[in-house]
Amino acid sequence: MTDAPRAPRPLPVIQGDVTRRALMKGAGAMLGAAAFARALQPLTEWAQDLSVDQFLQRHYREMSPDEMQAVLRRLEAQAKEDYGADVRIDDVRPQPGVQFAYALNLSVCVGCRRCAEACHEENNHDRPSGNSYIRVLEMTKGSMDMEQGRADYDGPVPRPDKFYMPVQCQQCDDAPCVKVCPVEATWKEQDGIVVVDYDWCIGCRYCEAACPYHARRFNWTKPQVPADEVNPDQAYLSNRIRPQGVVEKCTFCLHRTRRGRLPACLEACPTGARVFGNVLDPDSDIRWVLENKRVYVLKEELGTRPRFFYFFDK
Amino acid sequence: MTTRAESHLVSYPRFLARVLWLGTEGTPWFYAWMTLLTAAALVGLHAWATQVRDGMAVTGMTDHVSWGLYIANFTFAVGLAAGAVMMVIPAYLYRDEEMHDVVIVGELLAVAAITMCLLFVVADLGRPDRFWHMIPGLGRFHWPVSMLTWDVIVLNGYLLLNLHICGYLLYQRYLGRTPDPRWYVPFVFVSIFWAISIHTVTAFLYCGLGGRPFWNTALLAPRFLASAFVSGPAFLIVALRLIERFGGVHVGEGPRRTLLKILRVAVLVNLLMVGSEAFTAFYTGGAHAATARYLFFGLHGHDALVPWTWTAIACGVGSAVALHLPAVASRPRLLDLTCLAAFVGIWIEKGMGLIIPGFVPSTLHEVVEYAPTLIEWQVTAGVWAFGLLVFTAAVKVALPVLEPHAPGAAEGGHA
Numbered sequence: 001m002t003d004a005p006r007a008p009r010p011l012p013v014i015q016g017d018v019t020r021r022a023l024m025k026g027a028g029a030m031l032g033a034a035a036f037a038r039a040l041q042p043l044t045e046w047a048q049d050l051s052v053d054q055f056l057q058r059h060y061r062e063m064s065p066d067e068m069q070a071v072l073r074r075l076e077a078q079a080k081e082d083y084g085a086d087v088r089i090d091d092v093r094p095q096p097g098v099q100f101a102y103a104l105n106l107s108v109c110v111g112c113r114r115c116a117e118a119c120h121e122e123n124n125h126d127r128p129s130g131n132s133y134i135r136v137l138e139m140t141k142g143s144m145d146m147e148q149g150r151a152d153y154d155g156p157v158p159r160p161d162k163f164y165m166p167v168q169c170q171q172c173d174d175a176p177c178v179k180v181c182p183v184e185a186t187w188k189e190q191d192g193i194v195v196v197d198y199d200w201c202i203g204c205r206y207c208e209a210a211c212p213y214h215a216r217r218f219n220w221t222k223p224q225v226p227a228d229e230v231n232p233d234q235a236y237l238s239n240r241i242r243p244q245g246v247v248e249k250c251t252f253c254l255h256r257t258r259r260g261r262l263p264a265c266l267e268a269c270p271t272g273a274r275v276f277g278n279v280l281d282p283d284s285d286i287r288w289v290l291e292n293k294r295v296y297v298l299k300e301e302l303g304t305r306p307r308f309f310y311f312f313d314k
Numbered sequence: 315m316t317t318r319a320e321s322h323l324v325s326y327p328r329f330l331a332r333v334l335w336l337g338t339e340g341t342p343w344f345y346a347w348m349t350l351l352t353a354a355a356l357v358g359l360h361a362w363a364t365q366v367r368d369g370m371a372v373t374g375m376t377d378h379v380s381w382g383l384y385i386a387n388f389t390f391a392v393g394l395a396a397g398a399v400m401m402v403i404p405a406y407l408y409r410d411e412e413m414h415d416v417v418i419v420g421e422l423l424a425v426a427a428i429t430m431c432l433l434f435v436v437a438d439l440g441r442p443d444r445f446w447h448m449i450p451g452l453g454r455f456h457w458p459v460s461m462l463t464w465d466v467i468v469l470n471g472y473l474l475l476n477l478h479i480c481g482y483l484l485y486q487r488y489l490g491r492t493p494d495p496r497w498y499v500p501f502v503f504v505s506i507f508w509a510i511s512i513h514t515v516t517a518f519l520y521c522g523l524g525g526r527p528f529w530n531t532a533l534l535a536p537r538f539l540a541s542a543f544v545s546g547p548a549f550l551i552v553a554l555r556l557i558e559r560f561g562g563v564h565v566g567e568g569p570r571r572t573l574l575k576i577l578r579v580a581v582l583v584n585l586l587m588v589g590s591e592a593f594t595a596f597y598t599g600g601a602h603a604a605t606a607r608y609l610f611f612g613l614h615g616h617d618a619l620v621p622w623t624w625t626a627i628a629c630g631v632g633s634a635v636a637l638h639l640p641a642v643a644s645r646p647r648l649l650d651l652t653c654l655a656a657f658v659g660i661w662i663e664k665g666m667g668l669i670i671p672g673f674v675p676s677t678l679h680e681v682v683e684y685a686p687t688l689i690e691w692q693v694t695a696g697v698w699a700f701g702l703l704v705f706t707a708a709v710k711v712a713l714p715v716l717e718p719h720a721p722g723a724a725e726g727g728h729a
Contacts, residue, residue: 025338032352039360046367050443059447059454135678146679147601167678176525182462183447184454200454202447203370203440206462208380212525214678217377218440221369244369245440302524 358696397546629659
């Protein structure tokens with residue numbers, strides 16, 4: 001046998017003045033406990049803003065319609081309390097027979113970043129960080145390599161030897177971010193949009209590491225938006241003001257597009273570079289682009305099957 | 315339940331109380347060491363609580379480099395836990411009796427290291443209050459698709475296995491009985507395979523991501539194991555010496571010699587793997603070499619990682635050479651220094667040197683650098699301090715009881 005039987009050995013005998021040492025140890029433990037509580041003070045302060053309802057809230061897909069209504073009203077009240085804004089938060093569901101896709105004409109994009117700005121306002125992004133779901137790359141003509149591009153370009157656009165490539169969530173059909181999430185806080189909806197339940201996300205940021213398109217953002221702090229700048233037209237899964245410590249992403253403005261409107265970035269585009277719609281509708285612009293233009297997707301070799309297409313006109 | 319004089323319901327709590335008492339008994343040096351660790355752990359706890367309240371903006375992480383010092387240390391600590399198996403294999407598979415006497419040190423290291431892993435993961439969460447979302451049944455555990463859920467399973471499983479093995483042996487000794495091999499030897503063998511699995515699964519966390527070419531290599535899991543078998547034995551060689559020095563317990567030269575043999579091979583295998591990764595990146599060139607260039611030489615004037623990288627290489631190569639010099643092996647102090655260098659080298663290589671370059675350049679090829687903030691260093695030091703605290707207290711309780719050759723062991727190590 002691996003363990004040869006040995007004479008059993010008792011635990012060491014305690015020597016010396018046991019009572020005195022027990023007292024010393026008790027005092028040490030009390031001191032330690034007090035220091036422990038003191039060290040955790042910031043956590044106690046933070047937990048005061050956390051209600052039991054909030055803590056126990058269930059996953060988006062497990063909530064009954066009544067539960068959802070209660071949550072929406074609570075979130076509205078919270079927005080009023082935290083931001084001083086009267087907002088309306090709805091649970092906007094996908095429409096049957098709709099599959100969304102997006103296309104972007106790189107020949108006409110001038111790199112003005114109005115789309116990124118519109119996204120910032122529409123989606124109630126944190127003001128100080130200037131966050132947006134869209135990043136525009138200035139690319140060098142003659143190269144499709146993103147290494148030759150830069151996002152921090154400045155000055156008048158468009159520059160003659162450059163072209164501009166806005167990148168946002170590609171709403172992949174085989175999304176790496178959805179695969180890696182340990183708690184199913186992110187998933188793909190029927191109409192092709194990848195969403196996040198901001199109240200279920202644990203903030204591990206594995207999705208951010210997995211996304212090949214830099215599409216995801218983390219709320220490193222509680223977002224700051226002045227009351228008069230808050231977009232009051234909100235949805236649970238899209239542009240409501242996100243809690244601190246969770247991941248967020250582009251939702252193709254589902255609070256608009258699921259109600260027949262266009263994404264904010266498209267409406268803001270001055271050159272008409274952006275085409276959005278339902279690919280199942282044979283008369284839609286997006287369908288025309290996909291049928292008549294030679295479109296391509298970013299990083300096709302990764303097998304993520306994006307729903308965001310790029311094309312050149314000339 | 316039991317017909318013996320005392321039910322386990324009575325004797326087990328008594329056993330735990332005795333363990334607690336023994337774990338807090340020692341010399342003034344021991345108290346000084348434990349007080350220092352407790353203080354560091356409390357500073358870390360306070361830093362973490364501040365981070366939860368104010369948001370992770372207090373860290374150096376960004377949307378470009380979204381994992382940092384915490385995940386780097388998590389990865390390293392998984393390796394440390396897995397490396398401890400290098401005492402278990404000789405002791406149980408090769409029936410090395412001397413190793414068998416001290417094998418519990420390795421198992422306790424696994425317990426302490428896994429505790430650190432779990433703490434580092436919690437420290438990295440934006441919403442630790444939602445931790446329950448991951449509990450199967452209560453929350454939504456995305457198993458088997460998410461590799462992170464696999465990691466949760468294997469890490470907790472490894473912790474339970476080692477807790478059971480150590481706890482069972484100690485409890486039997488407390489009862490004055492000879493441990494029944496049927497109750498722990500099968501678990502020991504499971505734990506050997508399990509040790510490999512924890513580090514393989516942890517590598518799969520990273521190498522399964524197609525969007526991160528630096529991690530997306532089949533060599534990652536073998537490399538993790540090789541470096542684990544450097545860091546684990548290196549730590550244990552020094553730990554055994556310190557236990558002998560301060561614990562008043564005799565540890566034969568045998569276990570250290572065996573660990574040194576393992577270390578000599580592992581350190582070379584690890585260097586070989588690092589070398590072949592570097593060759594593949596640099597010889598191929600192109601965009602995929604950008605990360606390697608950033609790591610070794612800096613990219614477009616961004617070179618925050620370069621000093622780390624070369625320190626790691628110096629430690630790795632230096633310790634590989636030194637470990638093979640007879641003059642070093644025969645001088646304990648020199649050997650300990652060499653082990654320390656090997657340990658630090660792997661800590662950098664598998665920590666900051668692995669996690670950060672995965673994000674630089676970013677998926678859109680932007681170069682944004684990362685440097686840990688004071689809060690991150692405090693939390694990290696706090697978790698390490700807590701890990702060492704657990705390890706010290708556990709060894710303190712376990713070793714004098716299990717070590718049979720020491721004449722003075724029964725005194726509880728008041729050396």
